[in-house]
Amino acid sequence: MKRIDVCLLLEGTYPYVRGGVSSWVHQLISGLSHLNFYLVFIGGSRSFYQQQHYTLPDNVVGMETHYLMDKDGLLAPRARRGKKSAFSLWQNVISRFKNPEQTLDGEHLQGLLANLGKKHGLSYDDFLYSERSWDVIVDLYFQHAQNQSFVDYFWTFRNIYSPLFTLVKVAENLPPARLFHSISTGYAGFLGALAKQKQQVPYLLTEHGIYTKERKIDLTQASWIKDRHSALDTSIHKKMEQTRQTWIDFFEQLGRTAYDQADSIVALYEGNRQRQIKDGAPADKTGVIVNGISMERFSEAYAKRPQQAPKVAGLIGRVVPIKDIKTFIRAIRVALNSEPELQGWIIGPTEEDPSYVRECELLVNSLGLQDNVLFLGMQNVAEILPKLGVCMLTSISEAQPLVLLEAMAAGIPCVASEVGSCREILEGMNEHDQQLGRCGYVTNIADPNQASEALLALLEDDQRWRQMGDNGYRRVQAYYQEHTMYERYQALYEEHLTWQE
Numbered sequence: 001m002k003r004i005d006v007c008l009l010l011e012g013t014y015p016y017v018r019g020g021v022s023s024w025v026h027q028l029i030s031g032l033s034h035l036n037f038y039l040v041f042i043g044g045s046r047s048f049y050q051q052q053h054y055t056l057p058d059n060v061v062g063m064e065t066h067y068l069m070d071k072d073g074l075l076a077p078r079a080r081r082g083k084k085s086a087f088s089l090w091q092n093v094i095s096r097f098k099n100p101e102q103t104l105d106g107e108h109l110q111g112l113l114a115n116l117g118k119k120h121g122l123s124y125d126d127f128l129y130s131e132r133s134w135d136v137i138v139d140l141y142f143q144h145a146q147n148q149s150f151v152d153y154f155w156t157f158r159n160i161y162s163p164l165f166t167l168v169k170v171a172e173n174l175p176p177a178r179l180f181h182s183i184s185t186g187y188a189g190f191l192g193a194l195a196k197q198k199q200q201v202p203y204l205l206t207e208h209g210i211y212t213k214e215r216k217i218d219l220t221q222a223s224w225i226k227d228r229h230s231a232l233d234t235s236i237h238k239k240m241e242q243t244r245q246t247w248i249d250f251f252e253q254l255g256r257t258a259y260d261q262a263d264s265i266v267a268l269y270e271g272n273r274q275r276q277i278k279d280g281a282p283a284d285k286t287g288v289i290v291n292g293i294s295m296e297r298f299s300e301a302y303a304k305r306p307q308q309a310p311k312v313a314g315l316i317g318r319v320v321p322i323k324d325i326k327t328f329i330r331a332i333r334v335a336l337n338s339e340p341e342l343q344g345w346i347i348g349p350t351e352e353d354p355s356y357v358r359e360c361e362l363l364v365n366s367l368g369l370q371d372n373v374l375f376l377g378m379q380n381v382a383e384i385l386p387k388l389g390v391c392m393l394t395s396i397s398e399a400q401p402l403v404l405l406e407a408m409a410a411g412i413p414c415v416a417s418e419v420g421s422c423r424e425i426l427e428g429m430n431e432h433d434q435q436l437g438r439c440g441y442v443t444n445i446a447d448p449n450q451a452s453e454a455l456l457a458l459l460e461d462d463q464r465w466r467q468m469g470d471n472g473y474r475r476v477q478a479y480y481q482e483h484t485m486y487e488r489y490q491a492l493y494e495e496h497l498t499w500q501e
Helices: 019-029 082-098 104-114 124-129 130-142 148-174 186-199 210-219 243-262 270-278 297-302 324-335 354-366 380-387 402-409 420-426 447-461 460-477 484-499
Strands: 006-011 035-044 058-065 179-182 203-206 264-267 286-288 310-314 343-347 373-375 390-393 415-418 438-442
Touching: 006 019, 006 124, 006 186, 006 484, 019 082, 019 354, 035 148, 035 310, 058 148, 058 402, 082 130, 082 243, 082 264, 104 243, 124 130, 124 148, 124 438, 130 148, 130 270, 148 186, 179 186, 179 484, 186 203, 186 210, 186 373, 186 402, 203 243, 203 484, 210 484, 264 270, 264 390, 264 484, 286 373, 297 380, 297 390, 297 402, 310 324, 310 380, 310 402, 324 343, 324 354, 324 390, 343 380, 354 373, 354 460, 380 402, 402 420, 402 460, 415 420, 420 438
Parallel strands: 006 035, 006 179, 035 058, 179 203, 203 264, 264 286, 310 343, 310 390, 343 373, 390 415, 415 438
Antiparallel strands: none
């Protein structure tokens, strides 16, 4: 195998899942074609990731995939005691997960690499079946959850900590690389921390969203976790259900460990950099590199932009809950009262969450929008943008959406919810940028009435529509071009690679 310059650690994204992060990864690899990349994909279960959606560039020299929830070859249960020293380390590590502000340090990670999954350390079978493992769970239960279901606690414990065995095994078998780069914290970030300790080479971290915050949103809304508060407890101050809290503690520790071990930490905009620092990232390691796009790719779309706004609102993105497609559908319903010819196009993949897609389809039917709201699936974004009057984004969480930059490069105004860096994209990140003028409207999250009002304000005034479209074009040209992003990453890689020459 050729020398590996950069080993990318990817969780639940490229090349198996379409979306903004995957597009960015593909763009980064293609743009830095003089470097050799190796890909490590981490997913939940093999059944979720059957089709590769991207053709790997020639400078990808290898790839491996791992599934954290698929377990093969376990021994049958039998009585076993477990090694005392290994479980002493294990208890120490677990205590940090119960107290995430105390980060797992290099010594802990080296201990995990030396013991986890080892026959003479803490084997996976010892974790599942040994008497010492049982003692650890019972002790933790009485310390943290004795008023809740022990059965729930037992299975939560097993499900949460089992992936650590897989991650340690992956880290031990990675090919030599000059540096590791994870595109999130979470499991990929924790693998980056382990890989750094194993190979003693630099580890970089780029976050698009804030992984830990997004997991908290997911877990807070998760219906598979049943709240089991006492029926007599009607206090608004009752604590979060223990299972949710245990998962949140786990992801907080993964995030803090990744921050602690990373040599450089990149955010897409200043707001997220501040959030990383608040969540435990050392400020002197952090920096901002904004997304960039190819103006050339959208030059034809910009040239084809009509004189008058097409009565079409387009939402370009995956049909998943975090994109809040339902608010877009409801906004179209409200706007139709004033603009009866309006079309709402949902443009993006639908295979990731079929149940949510079905909920959206039912909402369209229940509101009588079958002729006005269309699911178009994947489309060539550069070709469809000139057909849109407004690009809408109703997400409940984003970082720096590429789709807004792409619409702006095509001269299409946008309406976006108040998430991530949407406001600074549409209104300007600093005083000089703001002088270019706004290129759309920012609305409250999950507010279809406000989204509808902003949509109509653009569609009903062609002069305003073209002016905001031109403002966006100039903003992308000035601040968000891909060559700038490549230069920044090239410099960052060189900073950590040159000492190895």
